[in-house]
Amino acid sequence: MFSQILIWLLVASNALGYIYLLYRAWTRVPRRDIDDVVPFLYPVDLSLMESLLDPAADFELRWQLSPREFREAQRRRMRLYLELLRRMAHNSTVLAEFNSVLLGDDKFTSGPASKLEEEAVKVRLYSWCTRLRLGIWLSLPLNAFGVMPALACLRTAADLDGPKAYDDLKAAAVAAFVQLEPAELETLTRNL
Amino acid sequence: MNVLLQTIPLWLLAVLLFLLLRGHAYKACPWFFAYVAFGVAAGLIRVLVRNYPHLYYATYWITEAGYDILGLLVMYELIRTVLQKLARTWWGRLIFPAVLLAGIGLSVVRALSAPPQFSGLAFYIVTGEIAVRCVQALVFTGLVAIVLILGLRWRQYPFGIATGFGGYSFVALLMTTKFSDFGTRFTFLWGWTLLVAYSIAVLIWIWFFSVPQKPETPSPDLPTPSPGALQQHQATMEQYLDWLRRMR
Numbered sequence: 001m002f003s004q005i006l007i008w009l010l011v012a013s014n015a016l017g018y019i020y021l022l023y024r025a026w027t028r029v030p031r032r033d034i035d036d037v038v039p040f041l042y043p044v045d046l047s048l049m050e051s052l053l054d055p056a057a058d059f060e061l062r063w064q065l066s067p068r069e070f071r072e073a074q075r076r077r078m079r080l081y082l083e084l085l086r087r088m089a090h091n092s093t094v095l096a097e098f099n100s101v102l103l104g105d106d107k108f109t110s111g112p113a114s115k116l117e118e119e120a121v122k123v124r125l126y127s128w129c130t131r132l133r134l135g136i137w138l139s140l141p142l143n144a145f146g147v148m149p150a151l152a153c154l155r156t157a158a159d160l161d162g163p164k165a166y167d168d169l170k171a172a173a174v175a176a177f178v179q180l181e182p183a184e185l186e187t188l189t190r191n192l
Numbered sequence: 193m194n195v196l197l198q199t200i201p202l203w204l205l206a207v208l209l210f211l212l213l214r215g216h217a218y219k220a221c222p223w224f225f226a227y228v229a230f231g232v233a234a235g236l237i238r239v240l241v242r243n244y245p246h247l248y249y250a251t252y253w254i255t256e257a258g259y260d261i262l263g264l265l266v267m268y269e270l271i272r273t274v275l276q277k278l279a280r281t282w283w284g285r286l287i288f289p290a291v292l293l294a295g296i297g298l299s300v301v302r303a304l305s306a307p308p309q310f311s312g313l314a315f316y317i318v319t320g321e322i323a324v325r326c327v328q329a330l331v332f333t334g335l336v337a338i339v340l341i342l343g344l345r346w347r348q349y350p351f352g353i354a355t356g357f358g359g360y361s362f363v364a365l366l367m368t369t370k371f372s373d374f375g376t377r378f379t380f381l382w383g384w385t386l387l388v389a390y391s392i393a394v395l396i397w398i399w400f401f402s403v404p405q406k407p408e409t410p411s412p413d414l415p416t417p418s419p420g421a422l423q424q425h426q427a428t429m430e431q432y433l434d435w436l437r438r439m440r
Contacts, residue, residue, distance in 0.1 A: 003302040014362040
């Protein structure tokens, strides 16, 4: 009976996978124009990100605040970092979609079709793994146990350095959209 | 069943083998190439010995075991190919053994609760076959999840292979769990449904492998950018670096 249920779950998940593939083949990627890129990007403050991931900032807060205050401050910083990660993942999706439109989604490639796509995948992998970790930390009653993990350990996830991966994505976006007008490129970079 | 209809997957596999050879796809997916080559050879042998029941019985089960082993190796190849392009993490190496254990566990539990109507070596081969179908279904579901989360391109050979195997394992597992209710008509339905499902899987592979795959790194044959374009690119990069410095 137990194995039967598990096999049914497997069959159902396979069916859902096929439905998703058909849906994706039917809708393809959103047909983004260049005008649909810049307004859809959320600015990511890299200096804020660096300050959140700075081990010295963790240490300073721990030193200056009482344990209770530190835990509260740390939870606020976690939520802030979670928001930055959401923005990173969203921006990488928007850029990758526009890039797919430029390159044509019909091509068969042996991996990412461009440098931008490769960097976008890295950013999404990093942000997904880190969001998972942060989500677990925020959902657990860590206050009750008197423990609070340091944000500095979130700098790397899945063997990727988060801020560096996002910086590389920005550089790849500039290189990929070199044909844009300087003003448009400036807006794009500012909004990233 | 008509011999011609029975050998439809064999002809389709022969077409696929030709496409794999023409596109040099054996370099990208060597185990899948081995699987297809084995499929053609096994299909031919089965057709040749079909009038000798004892020989056919032995050949059938030996080739089924071969399909199972190669099917697992193809799954290993898929996971390795997809993951090595994403990240080299310590837990990445544990994914295939974990999937394999899950598939074997599921198959063994199922064999204990509803034993297959075979004895001896055939019993183990059938149990192994269900384990392989579970592994294939898990790998397909996992790859769809990766594509969904990371927004990867589906139009890559490893994903095409997973789609074919995923569809076939979906039908095979569905038959295993549900169609046994059909009683005496079961064998007939089993044969036809699996034949059609496998033919569709091979057609999916043919579709994927009929299009040449572009290399992921820029080809040296690409036209060199003009000095003007290079200068513009360099100026943009400098401007960008300047913005970055100012932002910090």
